[in-house]
Amino acid sequence: MTVTRAGVSGDAPFAEPRSTSFDVPPVDASRCARQRVRRGEMLFGAGDAFHTLYVVHAGVLKSFTVSDDGLTQVTGFQIPRDVVGLDGVGSGRHLSEVVALEDSEVFVLPFDQCQRWAKESAHGQRVMTRAFAREITRSQEQMVLLGVMRAEQRVAAFLLDLSERYGRLGYSRLRFLLRMSRHDIGSYLGLQLETVSRVLSRLHREGLVQVQGKSIALLDLPALRLLVGVSAGRLSPEVDSILDRDGGLPGG
Amino acid sequence: MTVTRAGVSGDAPFAEPRSTSFDVPPVDASRCARQRVRRGEMLFGAGDAFHTLYVVHAGVLKSFTVSDDGLTQVTGFQIPRDVVGLDGVGSGRHLSEVVALEDSEVFVLPFDQCQRWAKESAHGQRVMTRAFAREITRSQEQMVLLGVMRAEQRVAAFLLDLSERYGRLGYSRLRFLLRMSRHDIGSYLGLQLETVSRVLSRLHREGLVQVQGKSIALLDLPALRLLVGVSAGRLSPEVDSILDRDGGLPGG
């Protein structure tokens, strides 16, 4: 799958029948610029100038850091409502690269506009702060995963995380598709692709999950949770944020 | 070393001869509340309500997550000018715990005050945003370290990171003290303490470093950098932030 660069095509704001609001800037998704990113296309690359945040509207993306020698490390997978691009805030350049794993669409949120929004509205500030905070929390959890968990636990944690996130979007928590390759999963979890494959096979044999290529069914959620251990960071339903007085997400 | 809870003693704002400004809220350190944290004392614990950020003024702290079953994972070591407490922003409760590794002092920055500052001043917003961004960048680099590096590389990267940070503070980049135990280092790097000890011994034998208990001397910086590989995330001098028009830090 060759990576190409996404053309900025649909970047003119246009309205849509139902206002799909999300908990990230700007408030109103219906009048927000969008951009399509086809499977294999790159949303932005490492070293690109940063001036825009994105929120996934449809599809799945993967983020990964690129070392000077070409080695890569996947840092996350983004599904609808996830924010993309925060890695560029610090230096003004993107440290990581983002590619679509399937035909996707993202909302385009110029960062200076976000900043203005945060400055002018208390709600805006809350939302922006929370976006940052989530990224920090997520990274911290991933650090625990990479630091203390063994292969089987990492894979289980990965599946439970996806399950939870799809669930929050209104999709099934028990059956979903792994849009990313075993290689990508391995890179994300600090494992080799063979190890990922073996662990999935083992979990299948043991009846905890059912795997058929990219199709996954979680057969025994409690056992999976037990496996991960109460020990390693909460992949559990979100705690309410002190920043979040604006509550949950509509529909889903 | 038993962990006790730090009493809120010096929390009344008081002035100081020279204004030690730092690049984090509030602007003026000279009129900022402070708090002493003695060796082994806890600045805050996991689950504690979050309402305050801290900036290390003197000393060294360690942050670590605490699992339900009591297992811990060190998430970072903080030296002067580092921000502490951002992990609590997301949920309103601290997810991690912070303990002083030596007698230390921190500036106390009520978060709502920071928020107000960010809202009212462009400079404040930049500084706050950058504080968040740094935390994200740092976590991302740690993810790479934990995900793709081997023990020797992790330890070398750890030493180079400390070297760089001490250097930025005006201390020697070549000789410094490891205030934390081998156990803490291991926890931070996703290794066992024995592995850390062994690697340090090996690096010593090979002439890259000189280790005597907690005292470290980096004898061959280029070799250490080579070992880490250009591959794994930049632990190199900071890129300038687009958020940072306020420049460097005053005297180290």
Place this chain on the structure above:
DNA sequence: CGCACTTTTGAGAGTCTTCAACGGCTGTGG
């Protein structure tokens, strides 16, 4: 429909961990 990539599975090697023992250092109390 075929080529290329992905996934699975096996076998052996390597790294890191685990268990264990020993010496050193530190802080405390007599």
Place this chain on the structure above:
DNA sequence: CCACAGCCGTTGAAGACTCTCAAAAGTGCG
């Protein structure tokens, strides 16, 4: 001031887990 207890650090040996190399089957895109 010295003795002691507890923690820290080092080192060894065996074992566990993951990686590497390799081959074959499966899948999907063009």
